[in-house]
Amino acid sequence: MSGFLTVTVLLAAPLLLAAAGELLLERAGSIQIGVEGTMLLGAFTAFAASQRGASPHGALLAAASTGLLAGGAFALFAVAGRADAVLVGTAWNLVGAGATGFGYSLLAGATGSVLEIATLPPVLFGLPAAVLVSFVAPVALELFLTRTRPGLAVAAAGENPLALEALGGSVVFVRTAASLVAGAFAGAGGAVLVLTVSPTFVEGVTAGRGFLALALVVFARWKPLRLVPGALLIGGATALAYRLQAGGATRIPYSVFLALPGLLALAALAAGRGRGGAPKALGTPAP
Amino acid sequence: MIASAIAGLAPFAGEVRVAGEPMPVSGDPLAFRAAGGAFVPADRRDEGLVLDLSLAENLALPAPPGRVLLDRPALRRRAAERLSAFAVRGESADAPARSLSGGNQQKLVLARELAGAPRLVVAIHPTRGLDLAASSAVRARLAGACAAGASVLAVSADPDEAFLFRGSVRVVYRGEVGPALPPGTPLVTLGRMMAGLAA
Amino acid sequence: MRTPPRVLASLVAAGTAVASLALLALVAGASPLDALRSLAAGSLGSRAALGETLVRSTGLVLTAMAGCLALKAGVLNIGLEGQFLAGAAAAAAAGAALPAAPLPTRFLVLAAAAAAGALWVVPAALLAEKREVPEVLSTILLNLVAATAVSGLVRGALRDPAGDYPQSRPLPDAVRLGPLLAGSRATAAFLFAFAAAAGLAILLAATPLGLKLRAIGLSPKAARAIGLPRARLRLLAFAASGALAGLAGGLEVLAVTGRLYDPFSAGVGYSGLAAALLGQAQPVPSAAAALVLAALGAGSSAMQRDTGVPAALASLVPGVVVLTVLAARARAARSAP
Numbered sequence: 126m127s128g129f130l131t132v133t134v135l136l137a138a139p140l141l142l143a144a145a146g147e148l149l150l151e152r153a154g155s156i157q158i159g160v161e162g163t164m165l166l167g168a169f170t171a172f173a174a175s176q177r178g179a180s181p182h183g184a185l186l187a188a189a190s191t192g193l194l195a196g197g198a199f200a201l202f203a204v205a206g207r208a209d210a211v212l213v214g215t216a217w218n219l220v221g222a223g224a225t226g227f228g229y230s231l232l233a234g235a236t237g238s239v240l241e242i243a244t245l246p247p248v249l250f251g252l253p254a255a256v257l258v259s260f261v262a263p264v265a266l267e268l269f270l271t272r273t274r275p276g277l278a279v280a281a282a283g284e285n286p287l288a289l290e291a292l293g294g295s296v297v298f299v300r301t302a303a304s305l306v307a308g309a310f311a312g313a314g315g316a317v318l319v320l321t322v323s324p325t326f327v328e329g330v331t332a333g334r335g336f337l338a339l340a341l342v343v344f345a346r347w348k349p350l351r352l353v354p355g356a357l358l359i360g361g362a363t364a365l366a367y368r369l370q371a372g373g374a375t376r377i378p379y380s381v382f383l384a385l386p387g388l389l390a391l392a393a394l395a396a397g398r399g400r401g402g403a404p405k406a407l408g409t410p411a412p
Numbered sequence: 413m414i415a416s417a418i419a420g421l422a423p424f425a426g427e428v429r430v431a432g433e434p435m436p437v438s439g440d441p442l443a444f445r446a447a448g449g450a451f452v453p454a455d456r457r458d459e460g461l462v463l464d465l466s467l468a469e470n471l472a473l474p475a476p477p478g479r480v481l482l483d484r485p486a487l488r489r490r491a492a493e494r495l496s497a498f499a500v501r502g503e504s505a506d507a508p509a510r511s512l513s514g515g516n517q518q519k520l521v522l523a524r525e526l527a528g529a530p531r532l533v534v535a536i537h538p539t540r541g542l543d544l545a546a547s548s549a550v551r552a553r554l555a556g557a558c559a560a561g562a563s564v565l566a567v568s569a570d571p572d573e574a575f576l577f578r579g580s581v582r583v584v585y586r587g588e589v590g591p592a593l594p595p596g597t598p599l600v601t602l603g604r605m606m607a608g609l610a611a
Numbered sequence: 612m613r614t615p616p617r618v619l620a621s622l623v624a625a626g627t628a629v630a631s632l633a634l635l636a637l638v639a640g641a642s643p644l645d646a647l648r649s650l651a652a653g654s655l656g657s658r659a660a661l662g663e664t665l666v667r668s669t670g671l672v673l674t675a676m677a678g679c680l681a682l683k684a685g686v687l688n689i690g691l692e693g694q695f696l697a698g699a700a701a702a703a704a705a706g707a708a709l710p711a712a713p714l715p716t717r718f719l720v721l722a723a724a725a726a727a728g729a730l731w732v733v734p735a736a737l738l739a740e741k742r743e744v745p746e747v748l749s750t751i752l753l754n755l756v757a758a759t760a761v762s763g764l765v766r767g768a769l770r771d772p773a774g775d776y777p778q779s780r781p782l783p784d785a786v787r788l789g790p791l792l793a794g795s796r797a798t799a800a801f802l803f804a805f806a807a808a809a810g811l812a813i814l815l816a817a818t819p820l821g822l823k824l825r826a827i828g829l830s831p832k833a834a835r836a837i838g839l840p841r842a843r844l845r846l847l848a849f850a851a852s853g854a855l856a857g858l859a860g861g862l863e864v865l866a867v868t869g870r871l872y873d874p875f876s877a878g879v880g881y882s883g884l885a886a887a888l889l890g891q892a893q894p895v896p897s898a899a900a901a902l903v904l905a906a907l908g909a910g911s912s913a914m915q916r917d918t919g920v921p922a923a924l925a926s927l928v929p930g931v932v933v934l935t936v937l938a939a940r941a942r943a944a945r946s947a948p
Contacts, residue, residue: 216931220930222878458832473826
């Protein structure tokens with residue numbers, strides 16, 4: 126696989142994972158704008174675990190576990206606790222940034238030098254297994270939502286929570302489960318980020334990818350398969366920006382390409398019909 | 413649906429005339445009000461009032477007195493007048509609207525809407541959820557507005573009540589407006605028309 | 612006797628803050644008492660410290676006020692960070708280009724900053740109005756774009772040719788605000804912050820416009836039925852909160868840094884929003900919360916220096932406190948009818 130394409134795919138993978146998890150959660154009717162914080166926590170966990178001697182896959186697992194806990198915390202506050210999900214998510218981003226900054230200062234100390242960690246080993250086409258899995262995830266999610274009974278429960282929780290409750294289901298349970306999975310995915314996404322392209326951790330390493338994942342879900346109209354083209358587009362724009370930054374003098378400043386993902390997401394939101402396709406009960410508290 | 417549209421909440425094609433003068437057609441609630449419209453929505457808690465504001469503040473909307481600073485004395489005066497005129501019973505003018513009973517909440521809505529001598533009053537299910545006394549008080553207010561020169565369009569899902577509103581009664585079934593029915597029309601006939609069966 | 616909810620919430624907040632500070636200090640291998648002591652010293656213990664707190668409070672109070680205004684009107688403007696950066700960029704550009712006449716230039720610089728902040732939120736406001744795009748998403752995306760825009764500007768259009776560090780050309784000394792307290796960085800800028808807090812408090816409580824904004828925030832569905840111009844009021848709330856956040860950015864350049872660089876904001880937009888959440892969107896309590904956050908930020912670098920406890924807890928602790936307060940409030944709302 127050509128270098129540029131590889132980098133594009135590597136950059137798309139964290140986004141896909143985080144977006145897939147968030148899509149699941151939103152289909153269940155909740156929304157976690159703090160997914161950026163969870164990705165950061167996952168990235169840091171992977172970094173810290175590697176520093177402590179874990180293998181790259183061990184680090185990935187640790188990160189997914191942290192993400193799971195993060196999803197649990199979110200569910201505690203926003204689903205079971207019925208606090209406003211947007212506000213909880215905003216606070217969660219602060220927690221993620223602060224906790225990882227805190228942890229990184231403790232771990233890296235006053236060295237200031239960049240600490241490198243091992244990367245995930247390539248398996249196919251020069252891509253690690255985790256990255257390949259991240260492209261399978263949307264397909265699995267689509268099948269889950271449309272062909273399985275738990276998947277239908279998730280859809281019900283998002284479209285008509287009262288009906289689900291009337292049938293004996295528990296919206297809180299479904300949304301909590303979705304939050305746990307979404308958290309694990311986001312944590313894994315953060316880990317893939319630091320275990321592939323730039324194998325180190327810096328404060329704010331996710332650089333807004335969690336927010337882009339949120340936009341990606343809207344862009345995909347809450348249909349899992351549509352996540353893939355958007356993620357590749359954003360990955361490609363970022364890869365281009367890195368190349369220009371490294372390459373040096375061009376007429377177009379590389380910052381334009383760094384801004385491109387955000388601008389593309391905005392354009393997609395504007396072109397689409399905003400809430401068209403959103404689960405009807407999205408953002409409402411559980412009955 | 414038709415009633416809400418007339419009140420400006422939804423756009424529609426066609427014309428509305430009150431006493432021969434046309435009303436604005438677009439789905440613009442502000443234009444509706446500017447032309448002398450008043451609206452009593454079906455859901456007094458979510459649509460009719462701002463429950464967490466006080467009685468006085470609710471009465472002051474949408475145009476509170478004062479240019480830069482709020483004219484609180486005028487606000488209070490207006491509130492006192494209207495609350496007593498419409499017999500709204502609550503703790504005080506500064507109590508939140510949430511604290512009123514259903515009947516008094518509806519009276520508050522009427523106090524706000526009918527105070528400005530409107531040309532057209534659209535009231536949707538105005539007596540829903542109210543007890544007998546409150547219902548008859550609401551109907552009396554609407555009749556009073558009629559007597560003061562307004563045209564009143566009231567929508568009700570209760571056939572028992574239909575003729576208690578003075579004025580012409582029509583049954584709307586699936587968007588089709590039926591003919592005006594004479595006052596003696598038996599309840600059975602009303603019921604059949606509401607179910608779409610021939611009278 | 613039941614404690615009034617506001618007192619309870621403040622106690623919960625304070626208790627959580629102290630407990631988490633202590634816990635984090637222990638994790639970092641320091642004594643909680645030492646950490647708290649150096650926090651206090653670094654934020655209030657000397658003229659320089661006090662000055663530092665005041666410097667930080669300007670941006671935080673203004674963004675908190677921007678957050679309050681938006682929240683009261685029911686507008687979810689999470690884009691304060693980007694609006695802050697837009698204001699800072701506008702101020703840096705204007706300040707370096709305009710002549711060095713103190714009064715008119717300062718006015719123009721701040722006006723440009725406020726305008727830039729308001730303009731930066733307009734796309735989100737329009738998308739929300741015309742296309743029903745949730746402003747939560749669009750304002751956050753604009754934050755991302757703003758950050759990269761600043762990065763590009765300091766390396767490109769606004770770049771200072773002197774020196775090789777990417778930053779903008781400095782504002783002339785005559786234009787920059789001079790220090791108020793000798794030996795500190797504090798300037799008269801914080802007066803803006805307190806004026807904004809007082810002004811907003813009056814606006815919301817004692818003006819017809821404030822009443823209308825509160826009404827659409829409390830009952831969006833009733834707004835249309837009652838005859839309030841909801842769209843216009845929301846646009847106003849968006850623009851005004853953007854302007855306040857932009858003003859904060861402009862003051863940061865005018866009074867503190869004198870120029871734009873990358874990265875410029877330490878999350879002021881998000882911290883100000885957190886303060887607004889803690890204060891339940893009421894201007895005075897939110898300004899108080901912002902002051903506490905400012906003190907925390909000022910003291911934390913001293914704390915890191917003296918005890919080794921990382922300064923990042925100045926973001927972590929507020930986040931945790933907001934979560935706890937949100938949970939406590941949600942629980943209280945559910946137990947009371």
